[in-house]
Amino acid sequence: MPDSQDVISALAADGDAVDALVANLTDADWKRPTPAPGWTVAHQIAHLAATFKIAGTAAGDPEAFKAMVAGIGQDFDGAVQQSLKPYLASGTPQLLLERWNAERRTAEQALAAVPAGQPVPWLVRPLPAPVLAAAGMMELFGHGQDIADTLGVHREHTDRIRYLVEFAVRTWDFGYQARGLTPPEAEFRFEITAPSGARWEFGPADAEQRVSGPAVDFCLLVTRRRHRDDLALTAEGKDADAWLDLAQAYRGPAGEGRTPGQFRSQSGN
Secondary structure: OHHHHHHHHHHHHHHHHHHHHOOOOHHHHOOOOOOOOHHHEEHHHHHHHHHHHHHHHHHOHHHHHHHHHHHOOHHHHHHHHHHHHHHHHOOOHHHHHHHHHHHHHHHHHHHOOHHHHHHHOOOOOOOHHHHHHHHHHHHHHHHHHHHHHHHOOOOOOOOOOOHHHHHHHHHHOOOHHOOOOOOOOOOOEEEEOOOOOEEEOOOOOOEEEEEEHHHHHHHHHOOOOOOHHOOOOOEHHHHHHHHHHHHOOOOOOOOOOOOOOOOOOOOOO
């Protein structure tokens, strides 16, 4: 399991990186459409603000969290769209930016304050605070990539991305669940190369089903921000190869994903 304080620091650093992407945008830039159909840059930040609001409430006020999510029901997409509205109605991009920063700081502090070993209530089942923080890093990575793609910005990543890689390995079966499929019984081996060149290994060393490649490409795959054809990932075994088509590190609908060649192939982008 991720170290609690280290993953909170990584979460904060990734939040700062997303903030740096949008801090100096013009009003027109906030209205630019992103690769997510129907979403502008403002929608991306509003979604992050709403997500961190939920996480901060879950960690800091579990009873309020339970009341907050009681009405979500089965309409996941509708709930996502509804959660954006208060933030999109902020009035100006600057106010939206201020609200986003307030929500993420509150969430970071609330997660850091959760006693070690105490679970945090979440949408499906309670999670340890470090795991929920890693899920927040996944949100920042995916939506930050949409913003970067819109602005034509190349993002640099550090080895703190390991927390996201570990989260994606932990949730390797989400893609099957999202499609009503049964995950294969055989365990996978993941051999991932860090931005620093370090080698991160997960799963049985003798597994027949293997996925390997750069950590950033792996995260682009599991957040569905790149098509597998545009990434330097390889699979050994039928199940592992099929997994590259449906991998996702988040619950709910898979979404449209990205098409082959939609973005200039750039390992580590």
